[in-house]
Amino acid sequence: xxxxxxxxxxxxxxxxxxxxxxxxxxxxxxxxxxxxxxxxxxxxxxxxxxxxxxxxxxxxxxxxxxxxxxxxxxxxxxxxxxxxxxxxxxxxxxxxxxxxxxxxxxxxxxxxxxxxxxxxxxxxxxxxxxxxxxxxxxxxxxxxxxxxxxxxxxxxxxxxxxxxxxxxxxxxxxxxxxxxxxxxxxxxxxxxxxxxxxxxxxxxxxxxxxxxxxxxxxxxxxxxxxxxxx
Numbered sequence: 001x002x003x004x005x006x007x008x009x010x011x012x013x014x015x016x017x018x019x020x021x022x023x024x025x026x027x028x029x030x031x032x033x034x035x036x037x038x039x040x041x042x043x044x045x046x047x048x049x050x051x052x053x054x055x056x057x058x059x060x061x062x063x064x065x066x067x068x069x070x071x072x073x074x075x076x077x078x079x080x081x082x083x084x085x086x087x088x089x090x091x092x093x094x095x096x097x098x099x100x101x102x103x104x105x106x107x108x109x110x111x112x113x114x115x116x117x118x119x120x121x122x123x124x125x126x127x128x129x130x131x132x133x134x135x136x137x138x139x140x141x142x143x144x145x146x147x148x149x150x151x152x153x154x155x156x157x158x159x160x161x162x163x164x165x166x167x168x169x170x171x172x173x174x175x176x177x178x179x180x181x182x183x184x185x186x187x188x189x190x191x192x193x194x195x196x197x198x199x200x201x202x203x204x205x206x207x208x209x210x211x212x213x214x215x216x217x218x219x220x221x222x223x224x225x226x227x228x229x230x
Contacts, residue, residue, distance in 0.1 A: 179191050
């Protein structure tokens with residue numbers, strides 16, 4: 001399986017051996033894995049790389065995992081699977097009430113962990129799979145398969161580039177403001193980070209072969225946002 005086609009799981013654990021075991025095991029089951037050993041790094045990687053699922057240990061060296069869940073849930077809806085040695089019922093309830101989607105206690109079996117991860121990812125895929133896609137003017141976007149082509153040639157996009165394009169193609173002709181795009185793709189905490197948006201729109205245009213001075217697809221509305229050609 002091509003790495004670009006794999007769903008991505010962010011593994012957050014301060015134990016290097018656990019991260020290595022999960023990286024090897026999850027990759028063998030068809031997933032791409034990114035890692036973080038600290039809570040702050042996990043929050044940053046969730047924002048920058050938009051993984052499909054977070055596997056989170058609660059005992060982190062800088063921030064308690066319960067706080068990590070709370071901060072992630074301020075702006076992200078990515079499913080969170082807690083993987084922790086903490087087996088007390090109160091801690092489980094606190095994590096689940098705080099926004100975690102599932103809870104597995106260490107020691108754990110990889111088969112159970114993968115099954116629970118698969119169930120969470122299926123739930124996340126369902127809305128996207130119901131959407132068909134976009135096709136007009138040589139641009140084809142398959143929402144469910146996350147595939148893009150221009151004039152019949154496949155275009156490889158990063159996760160955030162694809163998410164931006166999907167938003168634009170779902171509201172053809174409408175101006176989507178900088179703030180709306182940033183909130184939808186990066187979350188509420190990034191609503192004023194317009195440089196993120198400029199960089200990703202620039203990369204997206206390059207890959208689509210779109211000249212910003214004579215746009216075929218993406219038009220800039222100065223000081224406001226972007227829209228897709230009707």
